[in-house]
Amino acid sequence: MAVAGKKEDNNLPRRRMLAWLSSVGLFGSAVLAAVSDLVFFKPRVTYSPSARFSIGKPDDFPPGTRISRDVDRVCIVREGNRVAAISTTCTHLGCIVSIADTGFSCPCHGSRYDQDGTVTGGPAPKPLPWFKVTLAPNGEIEVDKNTTIEPGTYFTV
Amino acid sequence: MRLPLAIASFVVLIVHGVVFYEQFFHRWERHQTAYFEQARSMAQNPAEKAALEARSPQIEQVIVTNFGDTRVDRCTTCHLAADDPRFANMGSPLKTHSYSAAMGDVFRNGHWERRHKFSDFGCTVCHDGQGRGLDNFHSHGEDEFWPDPLLGYVTQTTWRKDFAPHLKGEEYMEANCAQCHTQEDFAGTPTVNRGRKLFYGMNCYGCHKIDGMSEGTLGPDLTEAGKKFKVDYLWESVVEPRANLATSFMPKFNLPEADVRALVIFLKSRRGVNFAETSLDRYKAHVANVAVVIPPGTANEKAGEQLLNDRACTACHKLHDKDGGIAPDLTYEGMIRDNEWLTDHFKNPRSRIPDSIMPSFRFPVEDFDRLSTYLASLKTPPPAMPPAETYKTLCERCHGEKGDGNGKVAWYIDPSPRDFTKEGFMNSKPRARFVESIKSGVPGTSMPPWGRILGAEQIDGTLAYVLQKFTKEPGKEPKPRNVPDKNPVATSAASITHGEQLFLQRCTGCHGRKADGKGPNSLDILPHPRNLRNTAFVDTTTDRRFFESILYGVQGTAMPAWIDYGFSRNDVGDILNFIRSINVQKPRSQQYASK
Amino acid sequence: MSIQTPEKSAAPAGVWSALKELPSNVWSSVFRNPVPSTDLERASTSFTNFFLHIHPVKVNRNTLRPGYTLGLGLISLFLFFILVATGILLMFYYVPSTSQAYDRMLDLRGTVAFGIFLRNMHRWSAHGMVAMVFLHMCRVFLTGSYKKPREFNWVIGVLLLLVTLFLSFTGYLLPWDQLAFWAITVGTSIAGYAPLIGKQMQFVLLGDTTVGQEALLRFYVLHVAVLPAVLVTLVGIHFWRIRKDGGLSRPEEAPKLKAAPVVVKTRIYGLQGFVRGPFTKVGNTPEDSVFSWPNLLMAELFVFVLTVSLILVVSLMFNAPLEQPVNVMHPPNPAKAPWYFLGLQEMVSYSAFWGGIGIPGIMVALLLVVPYIDRGTQGVGRWFARERLLANTLFLTLVTLNIIFIIIGTFFRGPNWSFVSPF
Secondary structure (H helix, E strand, C coil): CCCCCCCHHHHHHHHHHHHHHHHHHHHHHHHHHHHHHHHHHCCCCCCCCCCEEEEECHHHCCCCCEEEECCCCEEEEEECCEEEEEECECCCCCCECEEECCEEECCCCCCEECCCCCEEECCCCCCCCEEEEEECCCCCEEEEEEEEECCCCCEEC | CHHHHHHHHHHHHHHHHHHHHHCCCCHHHHHHHHHHHHHHHHCCCHHHHHHHHHCCCCCCCEEECCCCCCEEECHHHCCCCCCCHHHCCCCCCCCCCCCCHHHCCEEECCEEECCCCHHHHCCHHHHCCCCCCCCHHHHCCCCCCCCCCCCCCCCCCCCCCCCHHHHCCHHHHHHHHCCCCCCCCCCCCHHHHHHHHHHHHCCHHHHCEECCCEECCCCCCCCCHHHHCCHHHHHHHHHCHHHCCCCCCCCCCCCCHHHHHHHHHHHHCCCCCCCCCCHHHHHHHHHHHHCCCCCCCCCHHHHHHHHHHHCCHHHCCEECCEECCCCCECCCHHHHCCHHHHHHHHHCHHHCCCCCCCCCCCCCHHHHHHHHHHHHCCCCCCCCCCHHHHHHHHHHHHHCCCCCCCCCCHHHCCCCCCCCCCHHHHCCCCHHHHHHHHHHCCCCCCCCCHHHCCCHHHHHHHHHHHHHHHHCCCCCCCCCCCCCCCCCCCCCHHHHHHHHHHHHHHCHHHHCCCCCCCCCCHHHCCCCCCCCCCHHHHHCCCHHHHHHHHHHCCCCCCCCCHHHHCCCHHHHHHHHHHHHHCCCCCCHHHHCCCC | CCCCCCCCCCHHHHHHHHHHHHHHHHHHHHCCCCCCCCHHHHHHHHHHCCCHHHCCCEEEHHHHCHHHHCCHHHHHHHHHHHHHHHHHHHHCCCCCCCCCHHHHHHHHHHCCCCHHHHHHHHHHHHHHHHHHHHHHHHHHHHCCCCCCCCHHHHHHHHHHHHHHHHHHHHHHHCCCEHHHHHHHHHHHHHHCCCCCCHHHHHHHHHCCCCCCHHHHHHHHHHHHHHHHHHHHHHHHHHHHHHHHCCCCCCCCCCHHHHHCCCCCCCCCCCHHHCCCCCCCCCCCCCCCEEEHHHHHHHHHHHHHHHHHHHHHHHHHHCCCCCCCECCCCCCCCCCCCCHHHHHHHHHHCCCHHHHHHHHHHHHHHHHHHHHHHCCCCCCCCCCCCHHHHHHHHHHHHHHHHHHHHHHHHHHCECHHHCECCCC
């Protein structure tokens, strides 16, 4: 066991090396632990319904359809062969907007949107987002609420 | 110290690294990556390819709330291709879940449409298993602590090895189909249907209650058997009834394997809930099932017959072509018992046979009358038969085909049927007593008065048959003992007290402190010590017989000759007074005063 | 100190006398010093009693002047003690589950003995503590007490302010009523406005994309375990720093004392006489200082009694609010954050980023950095010192603006965040 004091000069490089190694080890462990904590806090699953879900076959939505699915908070629009999924969560404080002749209207605080979700009145600060629509391998239409797309982008079935 | 510190610091860094690494790169991620690659090669346009490129492994789950408790099913994390028709020919886990018309799937426009969508049903509702698990061991339910392993696919290590091969097979899943599809003839659950028929056909329903199906009270309630137990326990309970409860009197049925399988699958389907019903529906069904509807104006006798069938009396008794194998034959009941006896016995079997195991059913009083009337109507005598046939028809059920008291229902009767092979006993009693027992029965026991069916000649003939065939050395008539005919000791408080003292000193080891024959030694003795509170028996037994039995013992049984232990006649007289004093019969009107 | 007499050979007599002396022996083993009656004894309380060793032996007279500190720091501390005590008691009946929390609140209000009272105390102490730490910060700033050598203690103080706000915010959610749910929904959506990492931060904070069971659980853990531990640690450092900085700030001494040497006529007990180093001992001459025992202790006790009485009276008179159970489909209009964030919410209504992240961020940054920007040494220890006119004016302006925004947000904003008249 090396004792500090005598023969300092001879052992100094060795001591420095060991000190450096120890600090690398300890500091590295601390960094790893800290990063592990951050990874820990970000949930890998949540208990809310999945953001990506299927709504049915294309045949279930004949051209001209404009229906609201309240549970999923999305409005499915089909014009011809093009399909879109517009969010029905009002961008003001989160109520579910209803479909109106002129587009959408929020019963809570009076926000108004046009057919494409653009704000036409009321306190809503942003337009209604459009969600990505794809075709799943089993032939059903899938809406992905995690991905928003440019309003006006339709998916062709 | 610096060197050890440096080394330790490095070691701890490496350990941290290992811990960190363990939490990434799981097996399910490899499965998912394999799926992405395979799907990319199958992709039909660049947009699809790009979307797959962008996908990275993540935990997939379906949260199902429609079926009772919230279920979180993460099976599709590994089984990612379950709903991708292109993977039908791949190996597990990336294999498409099968489609079939039997499951309601429809083939339309060139592809299958799934009836039971995963987003609505999840996976575990049909397959069991542990939805929240993310590795094989836990998600498939191989963990012995998980109550619902994958039905029909997984056996747990704690299960009996001899049962394990029987517990696999796709038809086990029918148990879960039946949670919603409860109709009796549903095409998708043939094994459950078979099991249900067996449940009724083998008289299980007489002892076991299943809500909405039966009302039996002798065995455990099976309404939630499938929810509470795994298939190995159910299998064992059917093939070895005494494996988990040594005192169970469930018969061992020795069914073929296919029948046991059907029964087990049927029982596994009993989860206490039917997800297709509302609780209001269930309540209505329960009420409908419990009430036995007797059309108004039905004669008591007819009503009694209907009740007998609906109440599953033949789950224990024998009548006509049905035989439960646990209780006496009712075929000649009308001849050997009268209406009053029957009604008393129905209301409380122990009022006539104190150690009977027949439950006290809580039927309405009219039902008792109807049942009694019906049984009393069973007055067709047996045809004339030789003694051997007579024995077989009337006696064998209790006394056994070897006459050793081990008949089919002997195990369930107390006092046990007499063992005729015990020469010691048979040769120590006068024949007249046997004739009397057969003719008038033994009150307080299950031995009925056969004299109401058999004539004197038939009785003699049968007795001779018994003595010759079973006792083997029928002996000489014994000499009558020197005992008084009537108790010489007068009944008095002092006598009774002394008798009680002696009883408590000497007799309780076998006859019990309550004189009910359930003393600590009684379990090891056959025939069992007499229940001295069996009033019907005690009242019809002569003083002489008591004196004889106590002073000189009962050969062929464990009752010793107490004269050898210093009992005097007066002692016995006192004991007899005591015994009689605890058997003071209440008048019939008082017996049911509390009703 | 009792000196043991040698035991006699007769054992029973020794035991008997030991028993007789037991009470006084026990007492003197716990309290090894008598109740002080000499200066020596007064001084030694600071290093013979575990709880009292937080005190210096002597404090400057100025420290005890009510008009100087207004006791704001002490009030904050005592409010924290009340919060911890009532909080722990409430924890015996509260369950952080979305399906049970509200019902538990009803039980606390209706059936638990003293439940409604404890909850009131907790609620009003919480609001009180946020207000008091804010005022304490104002006092420290306006008396220039953040200057060298107290810069880092000021930084600790700003951190304490943030932790206090966060404690109050996390606790606000726990009743799981409409008031709680929507206030936190609004508050956390402000967090989402941060650039780049805003959405991620919001996800980690809430444990999900929206306020739900995960958020309730995380807020509960933060509120009862993590943040109190952080707060206690920081408070410990805060007090340690006060001692090491030589006690609370005070005005420069009068000229006549300046010339006096630091050699003292009477003996001073305690470490201060022996230690050299960067600790200010200026102004701690005997004429300026008094013994902590009993002066400081009495002052603290007085503030404690005052605080407790006030909280008790307020809790008796006013009930903490409990609105309808959470209804995710029904945001109230308007949905307002807790009062201390209403200033933020008002600013957010003008600009999401600047009002929610930008300006508050700048304000906090300014607060943290002010002792290192303002290096002047004049004007310490006095309220509204002339020499610090600029700093004080700037500070008061920002404070007043904040208060105005809070007032507007509280009283003058109605449905759809439109202007309404409160009269």
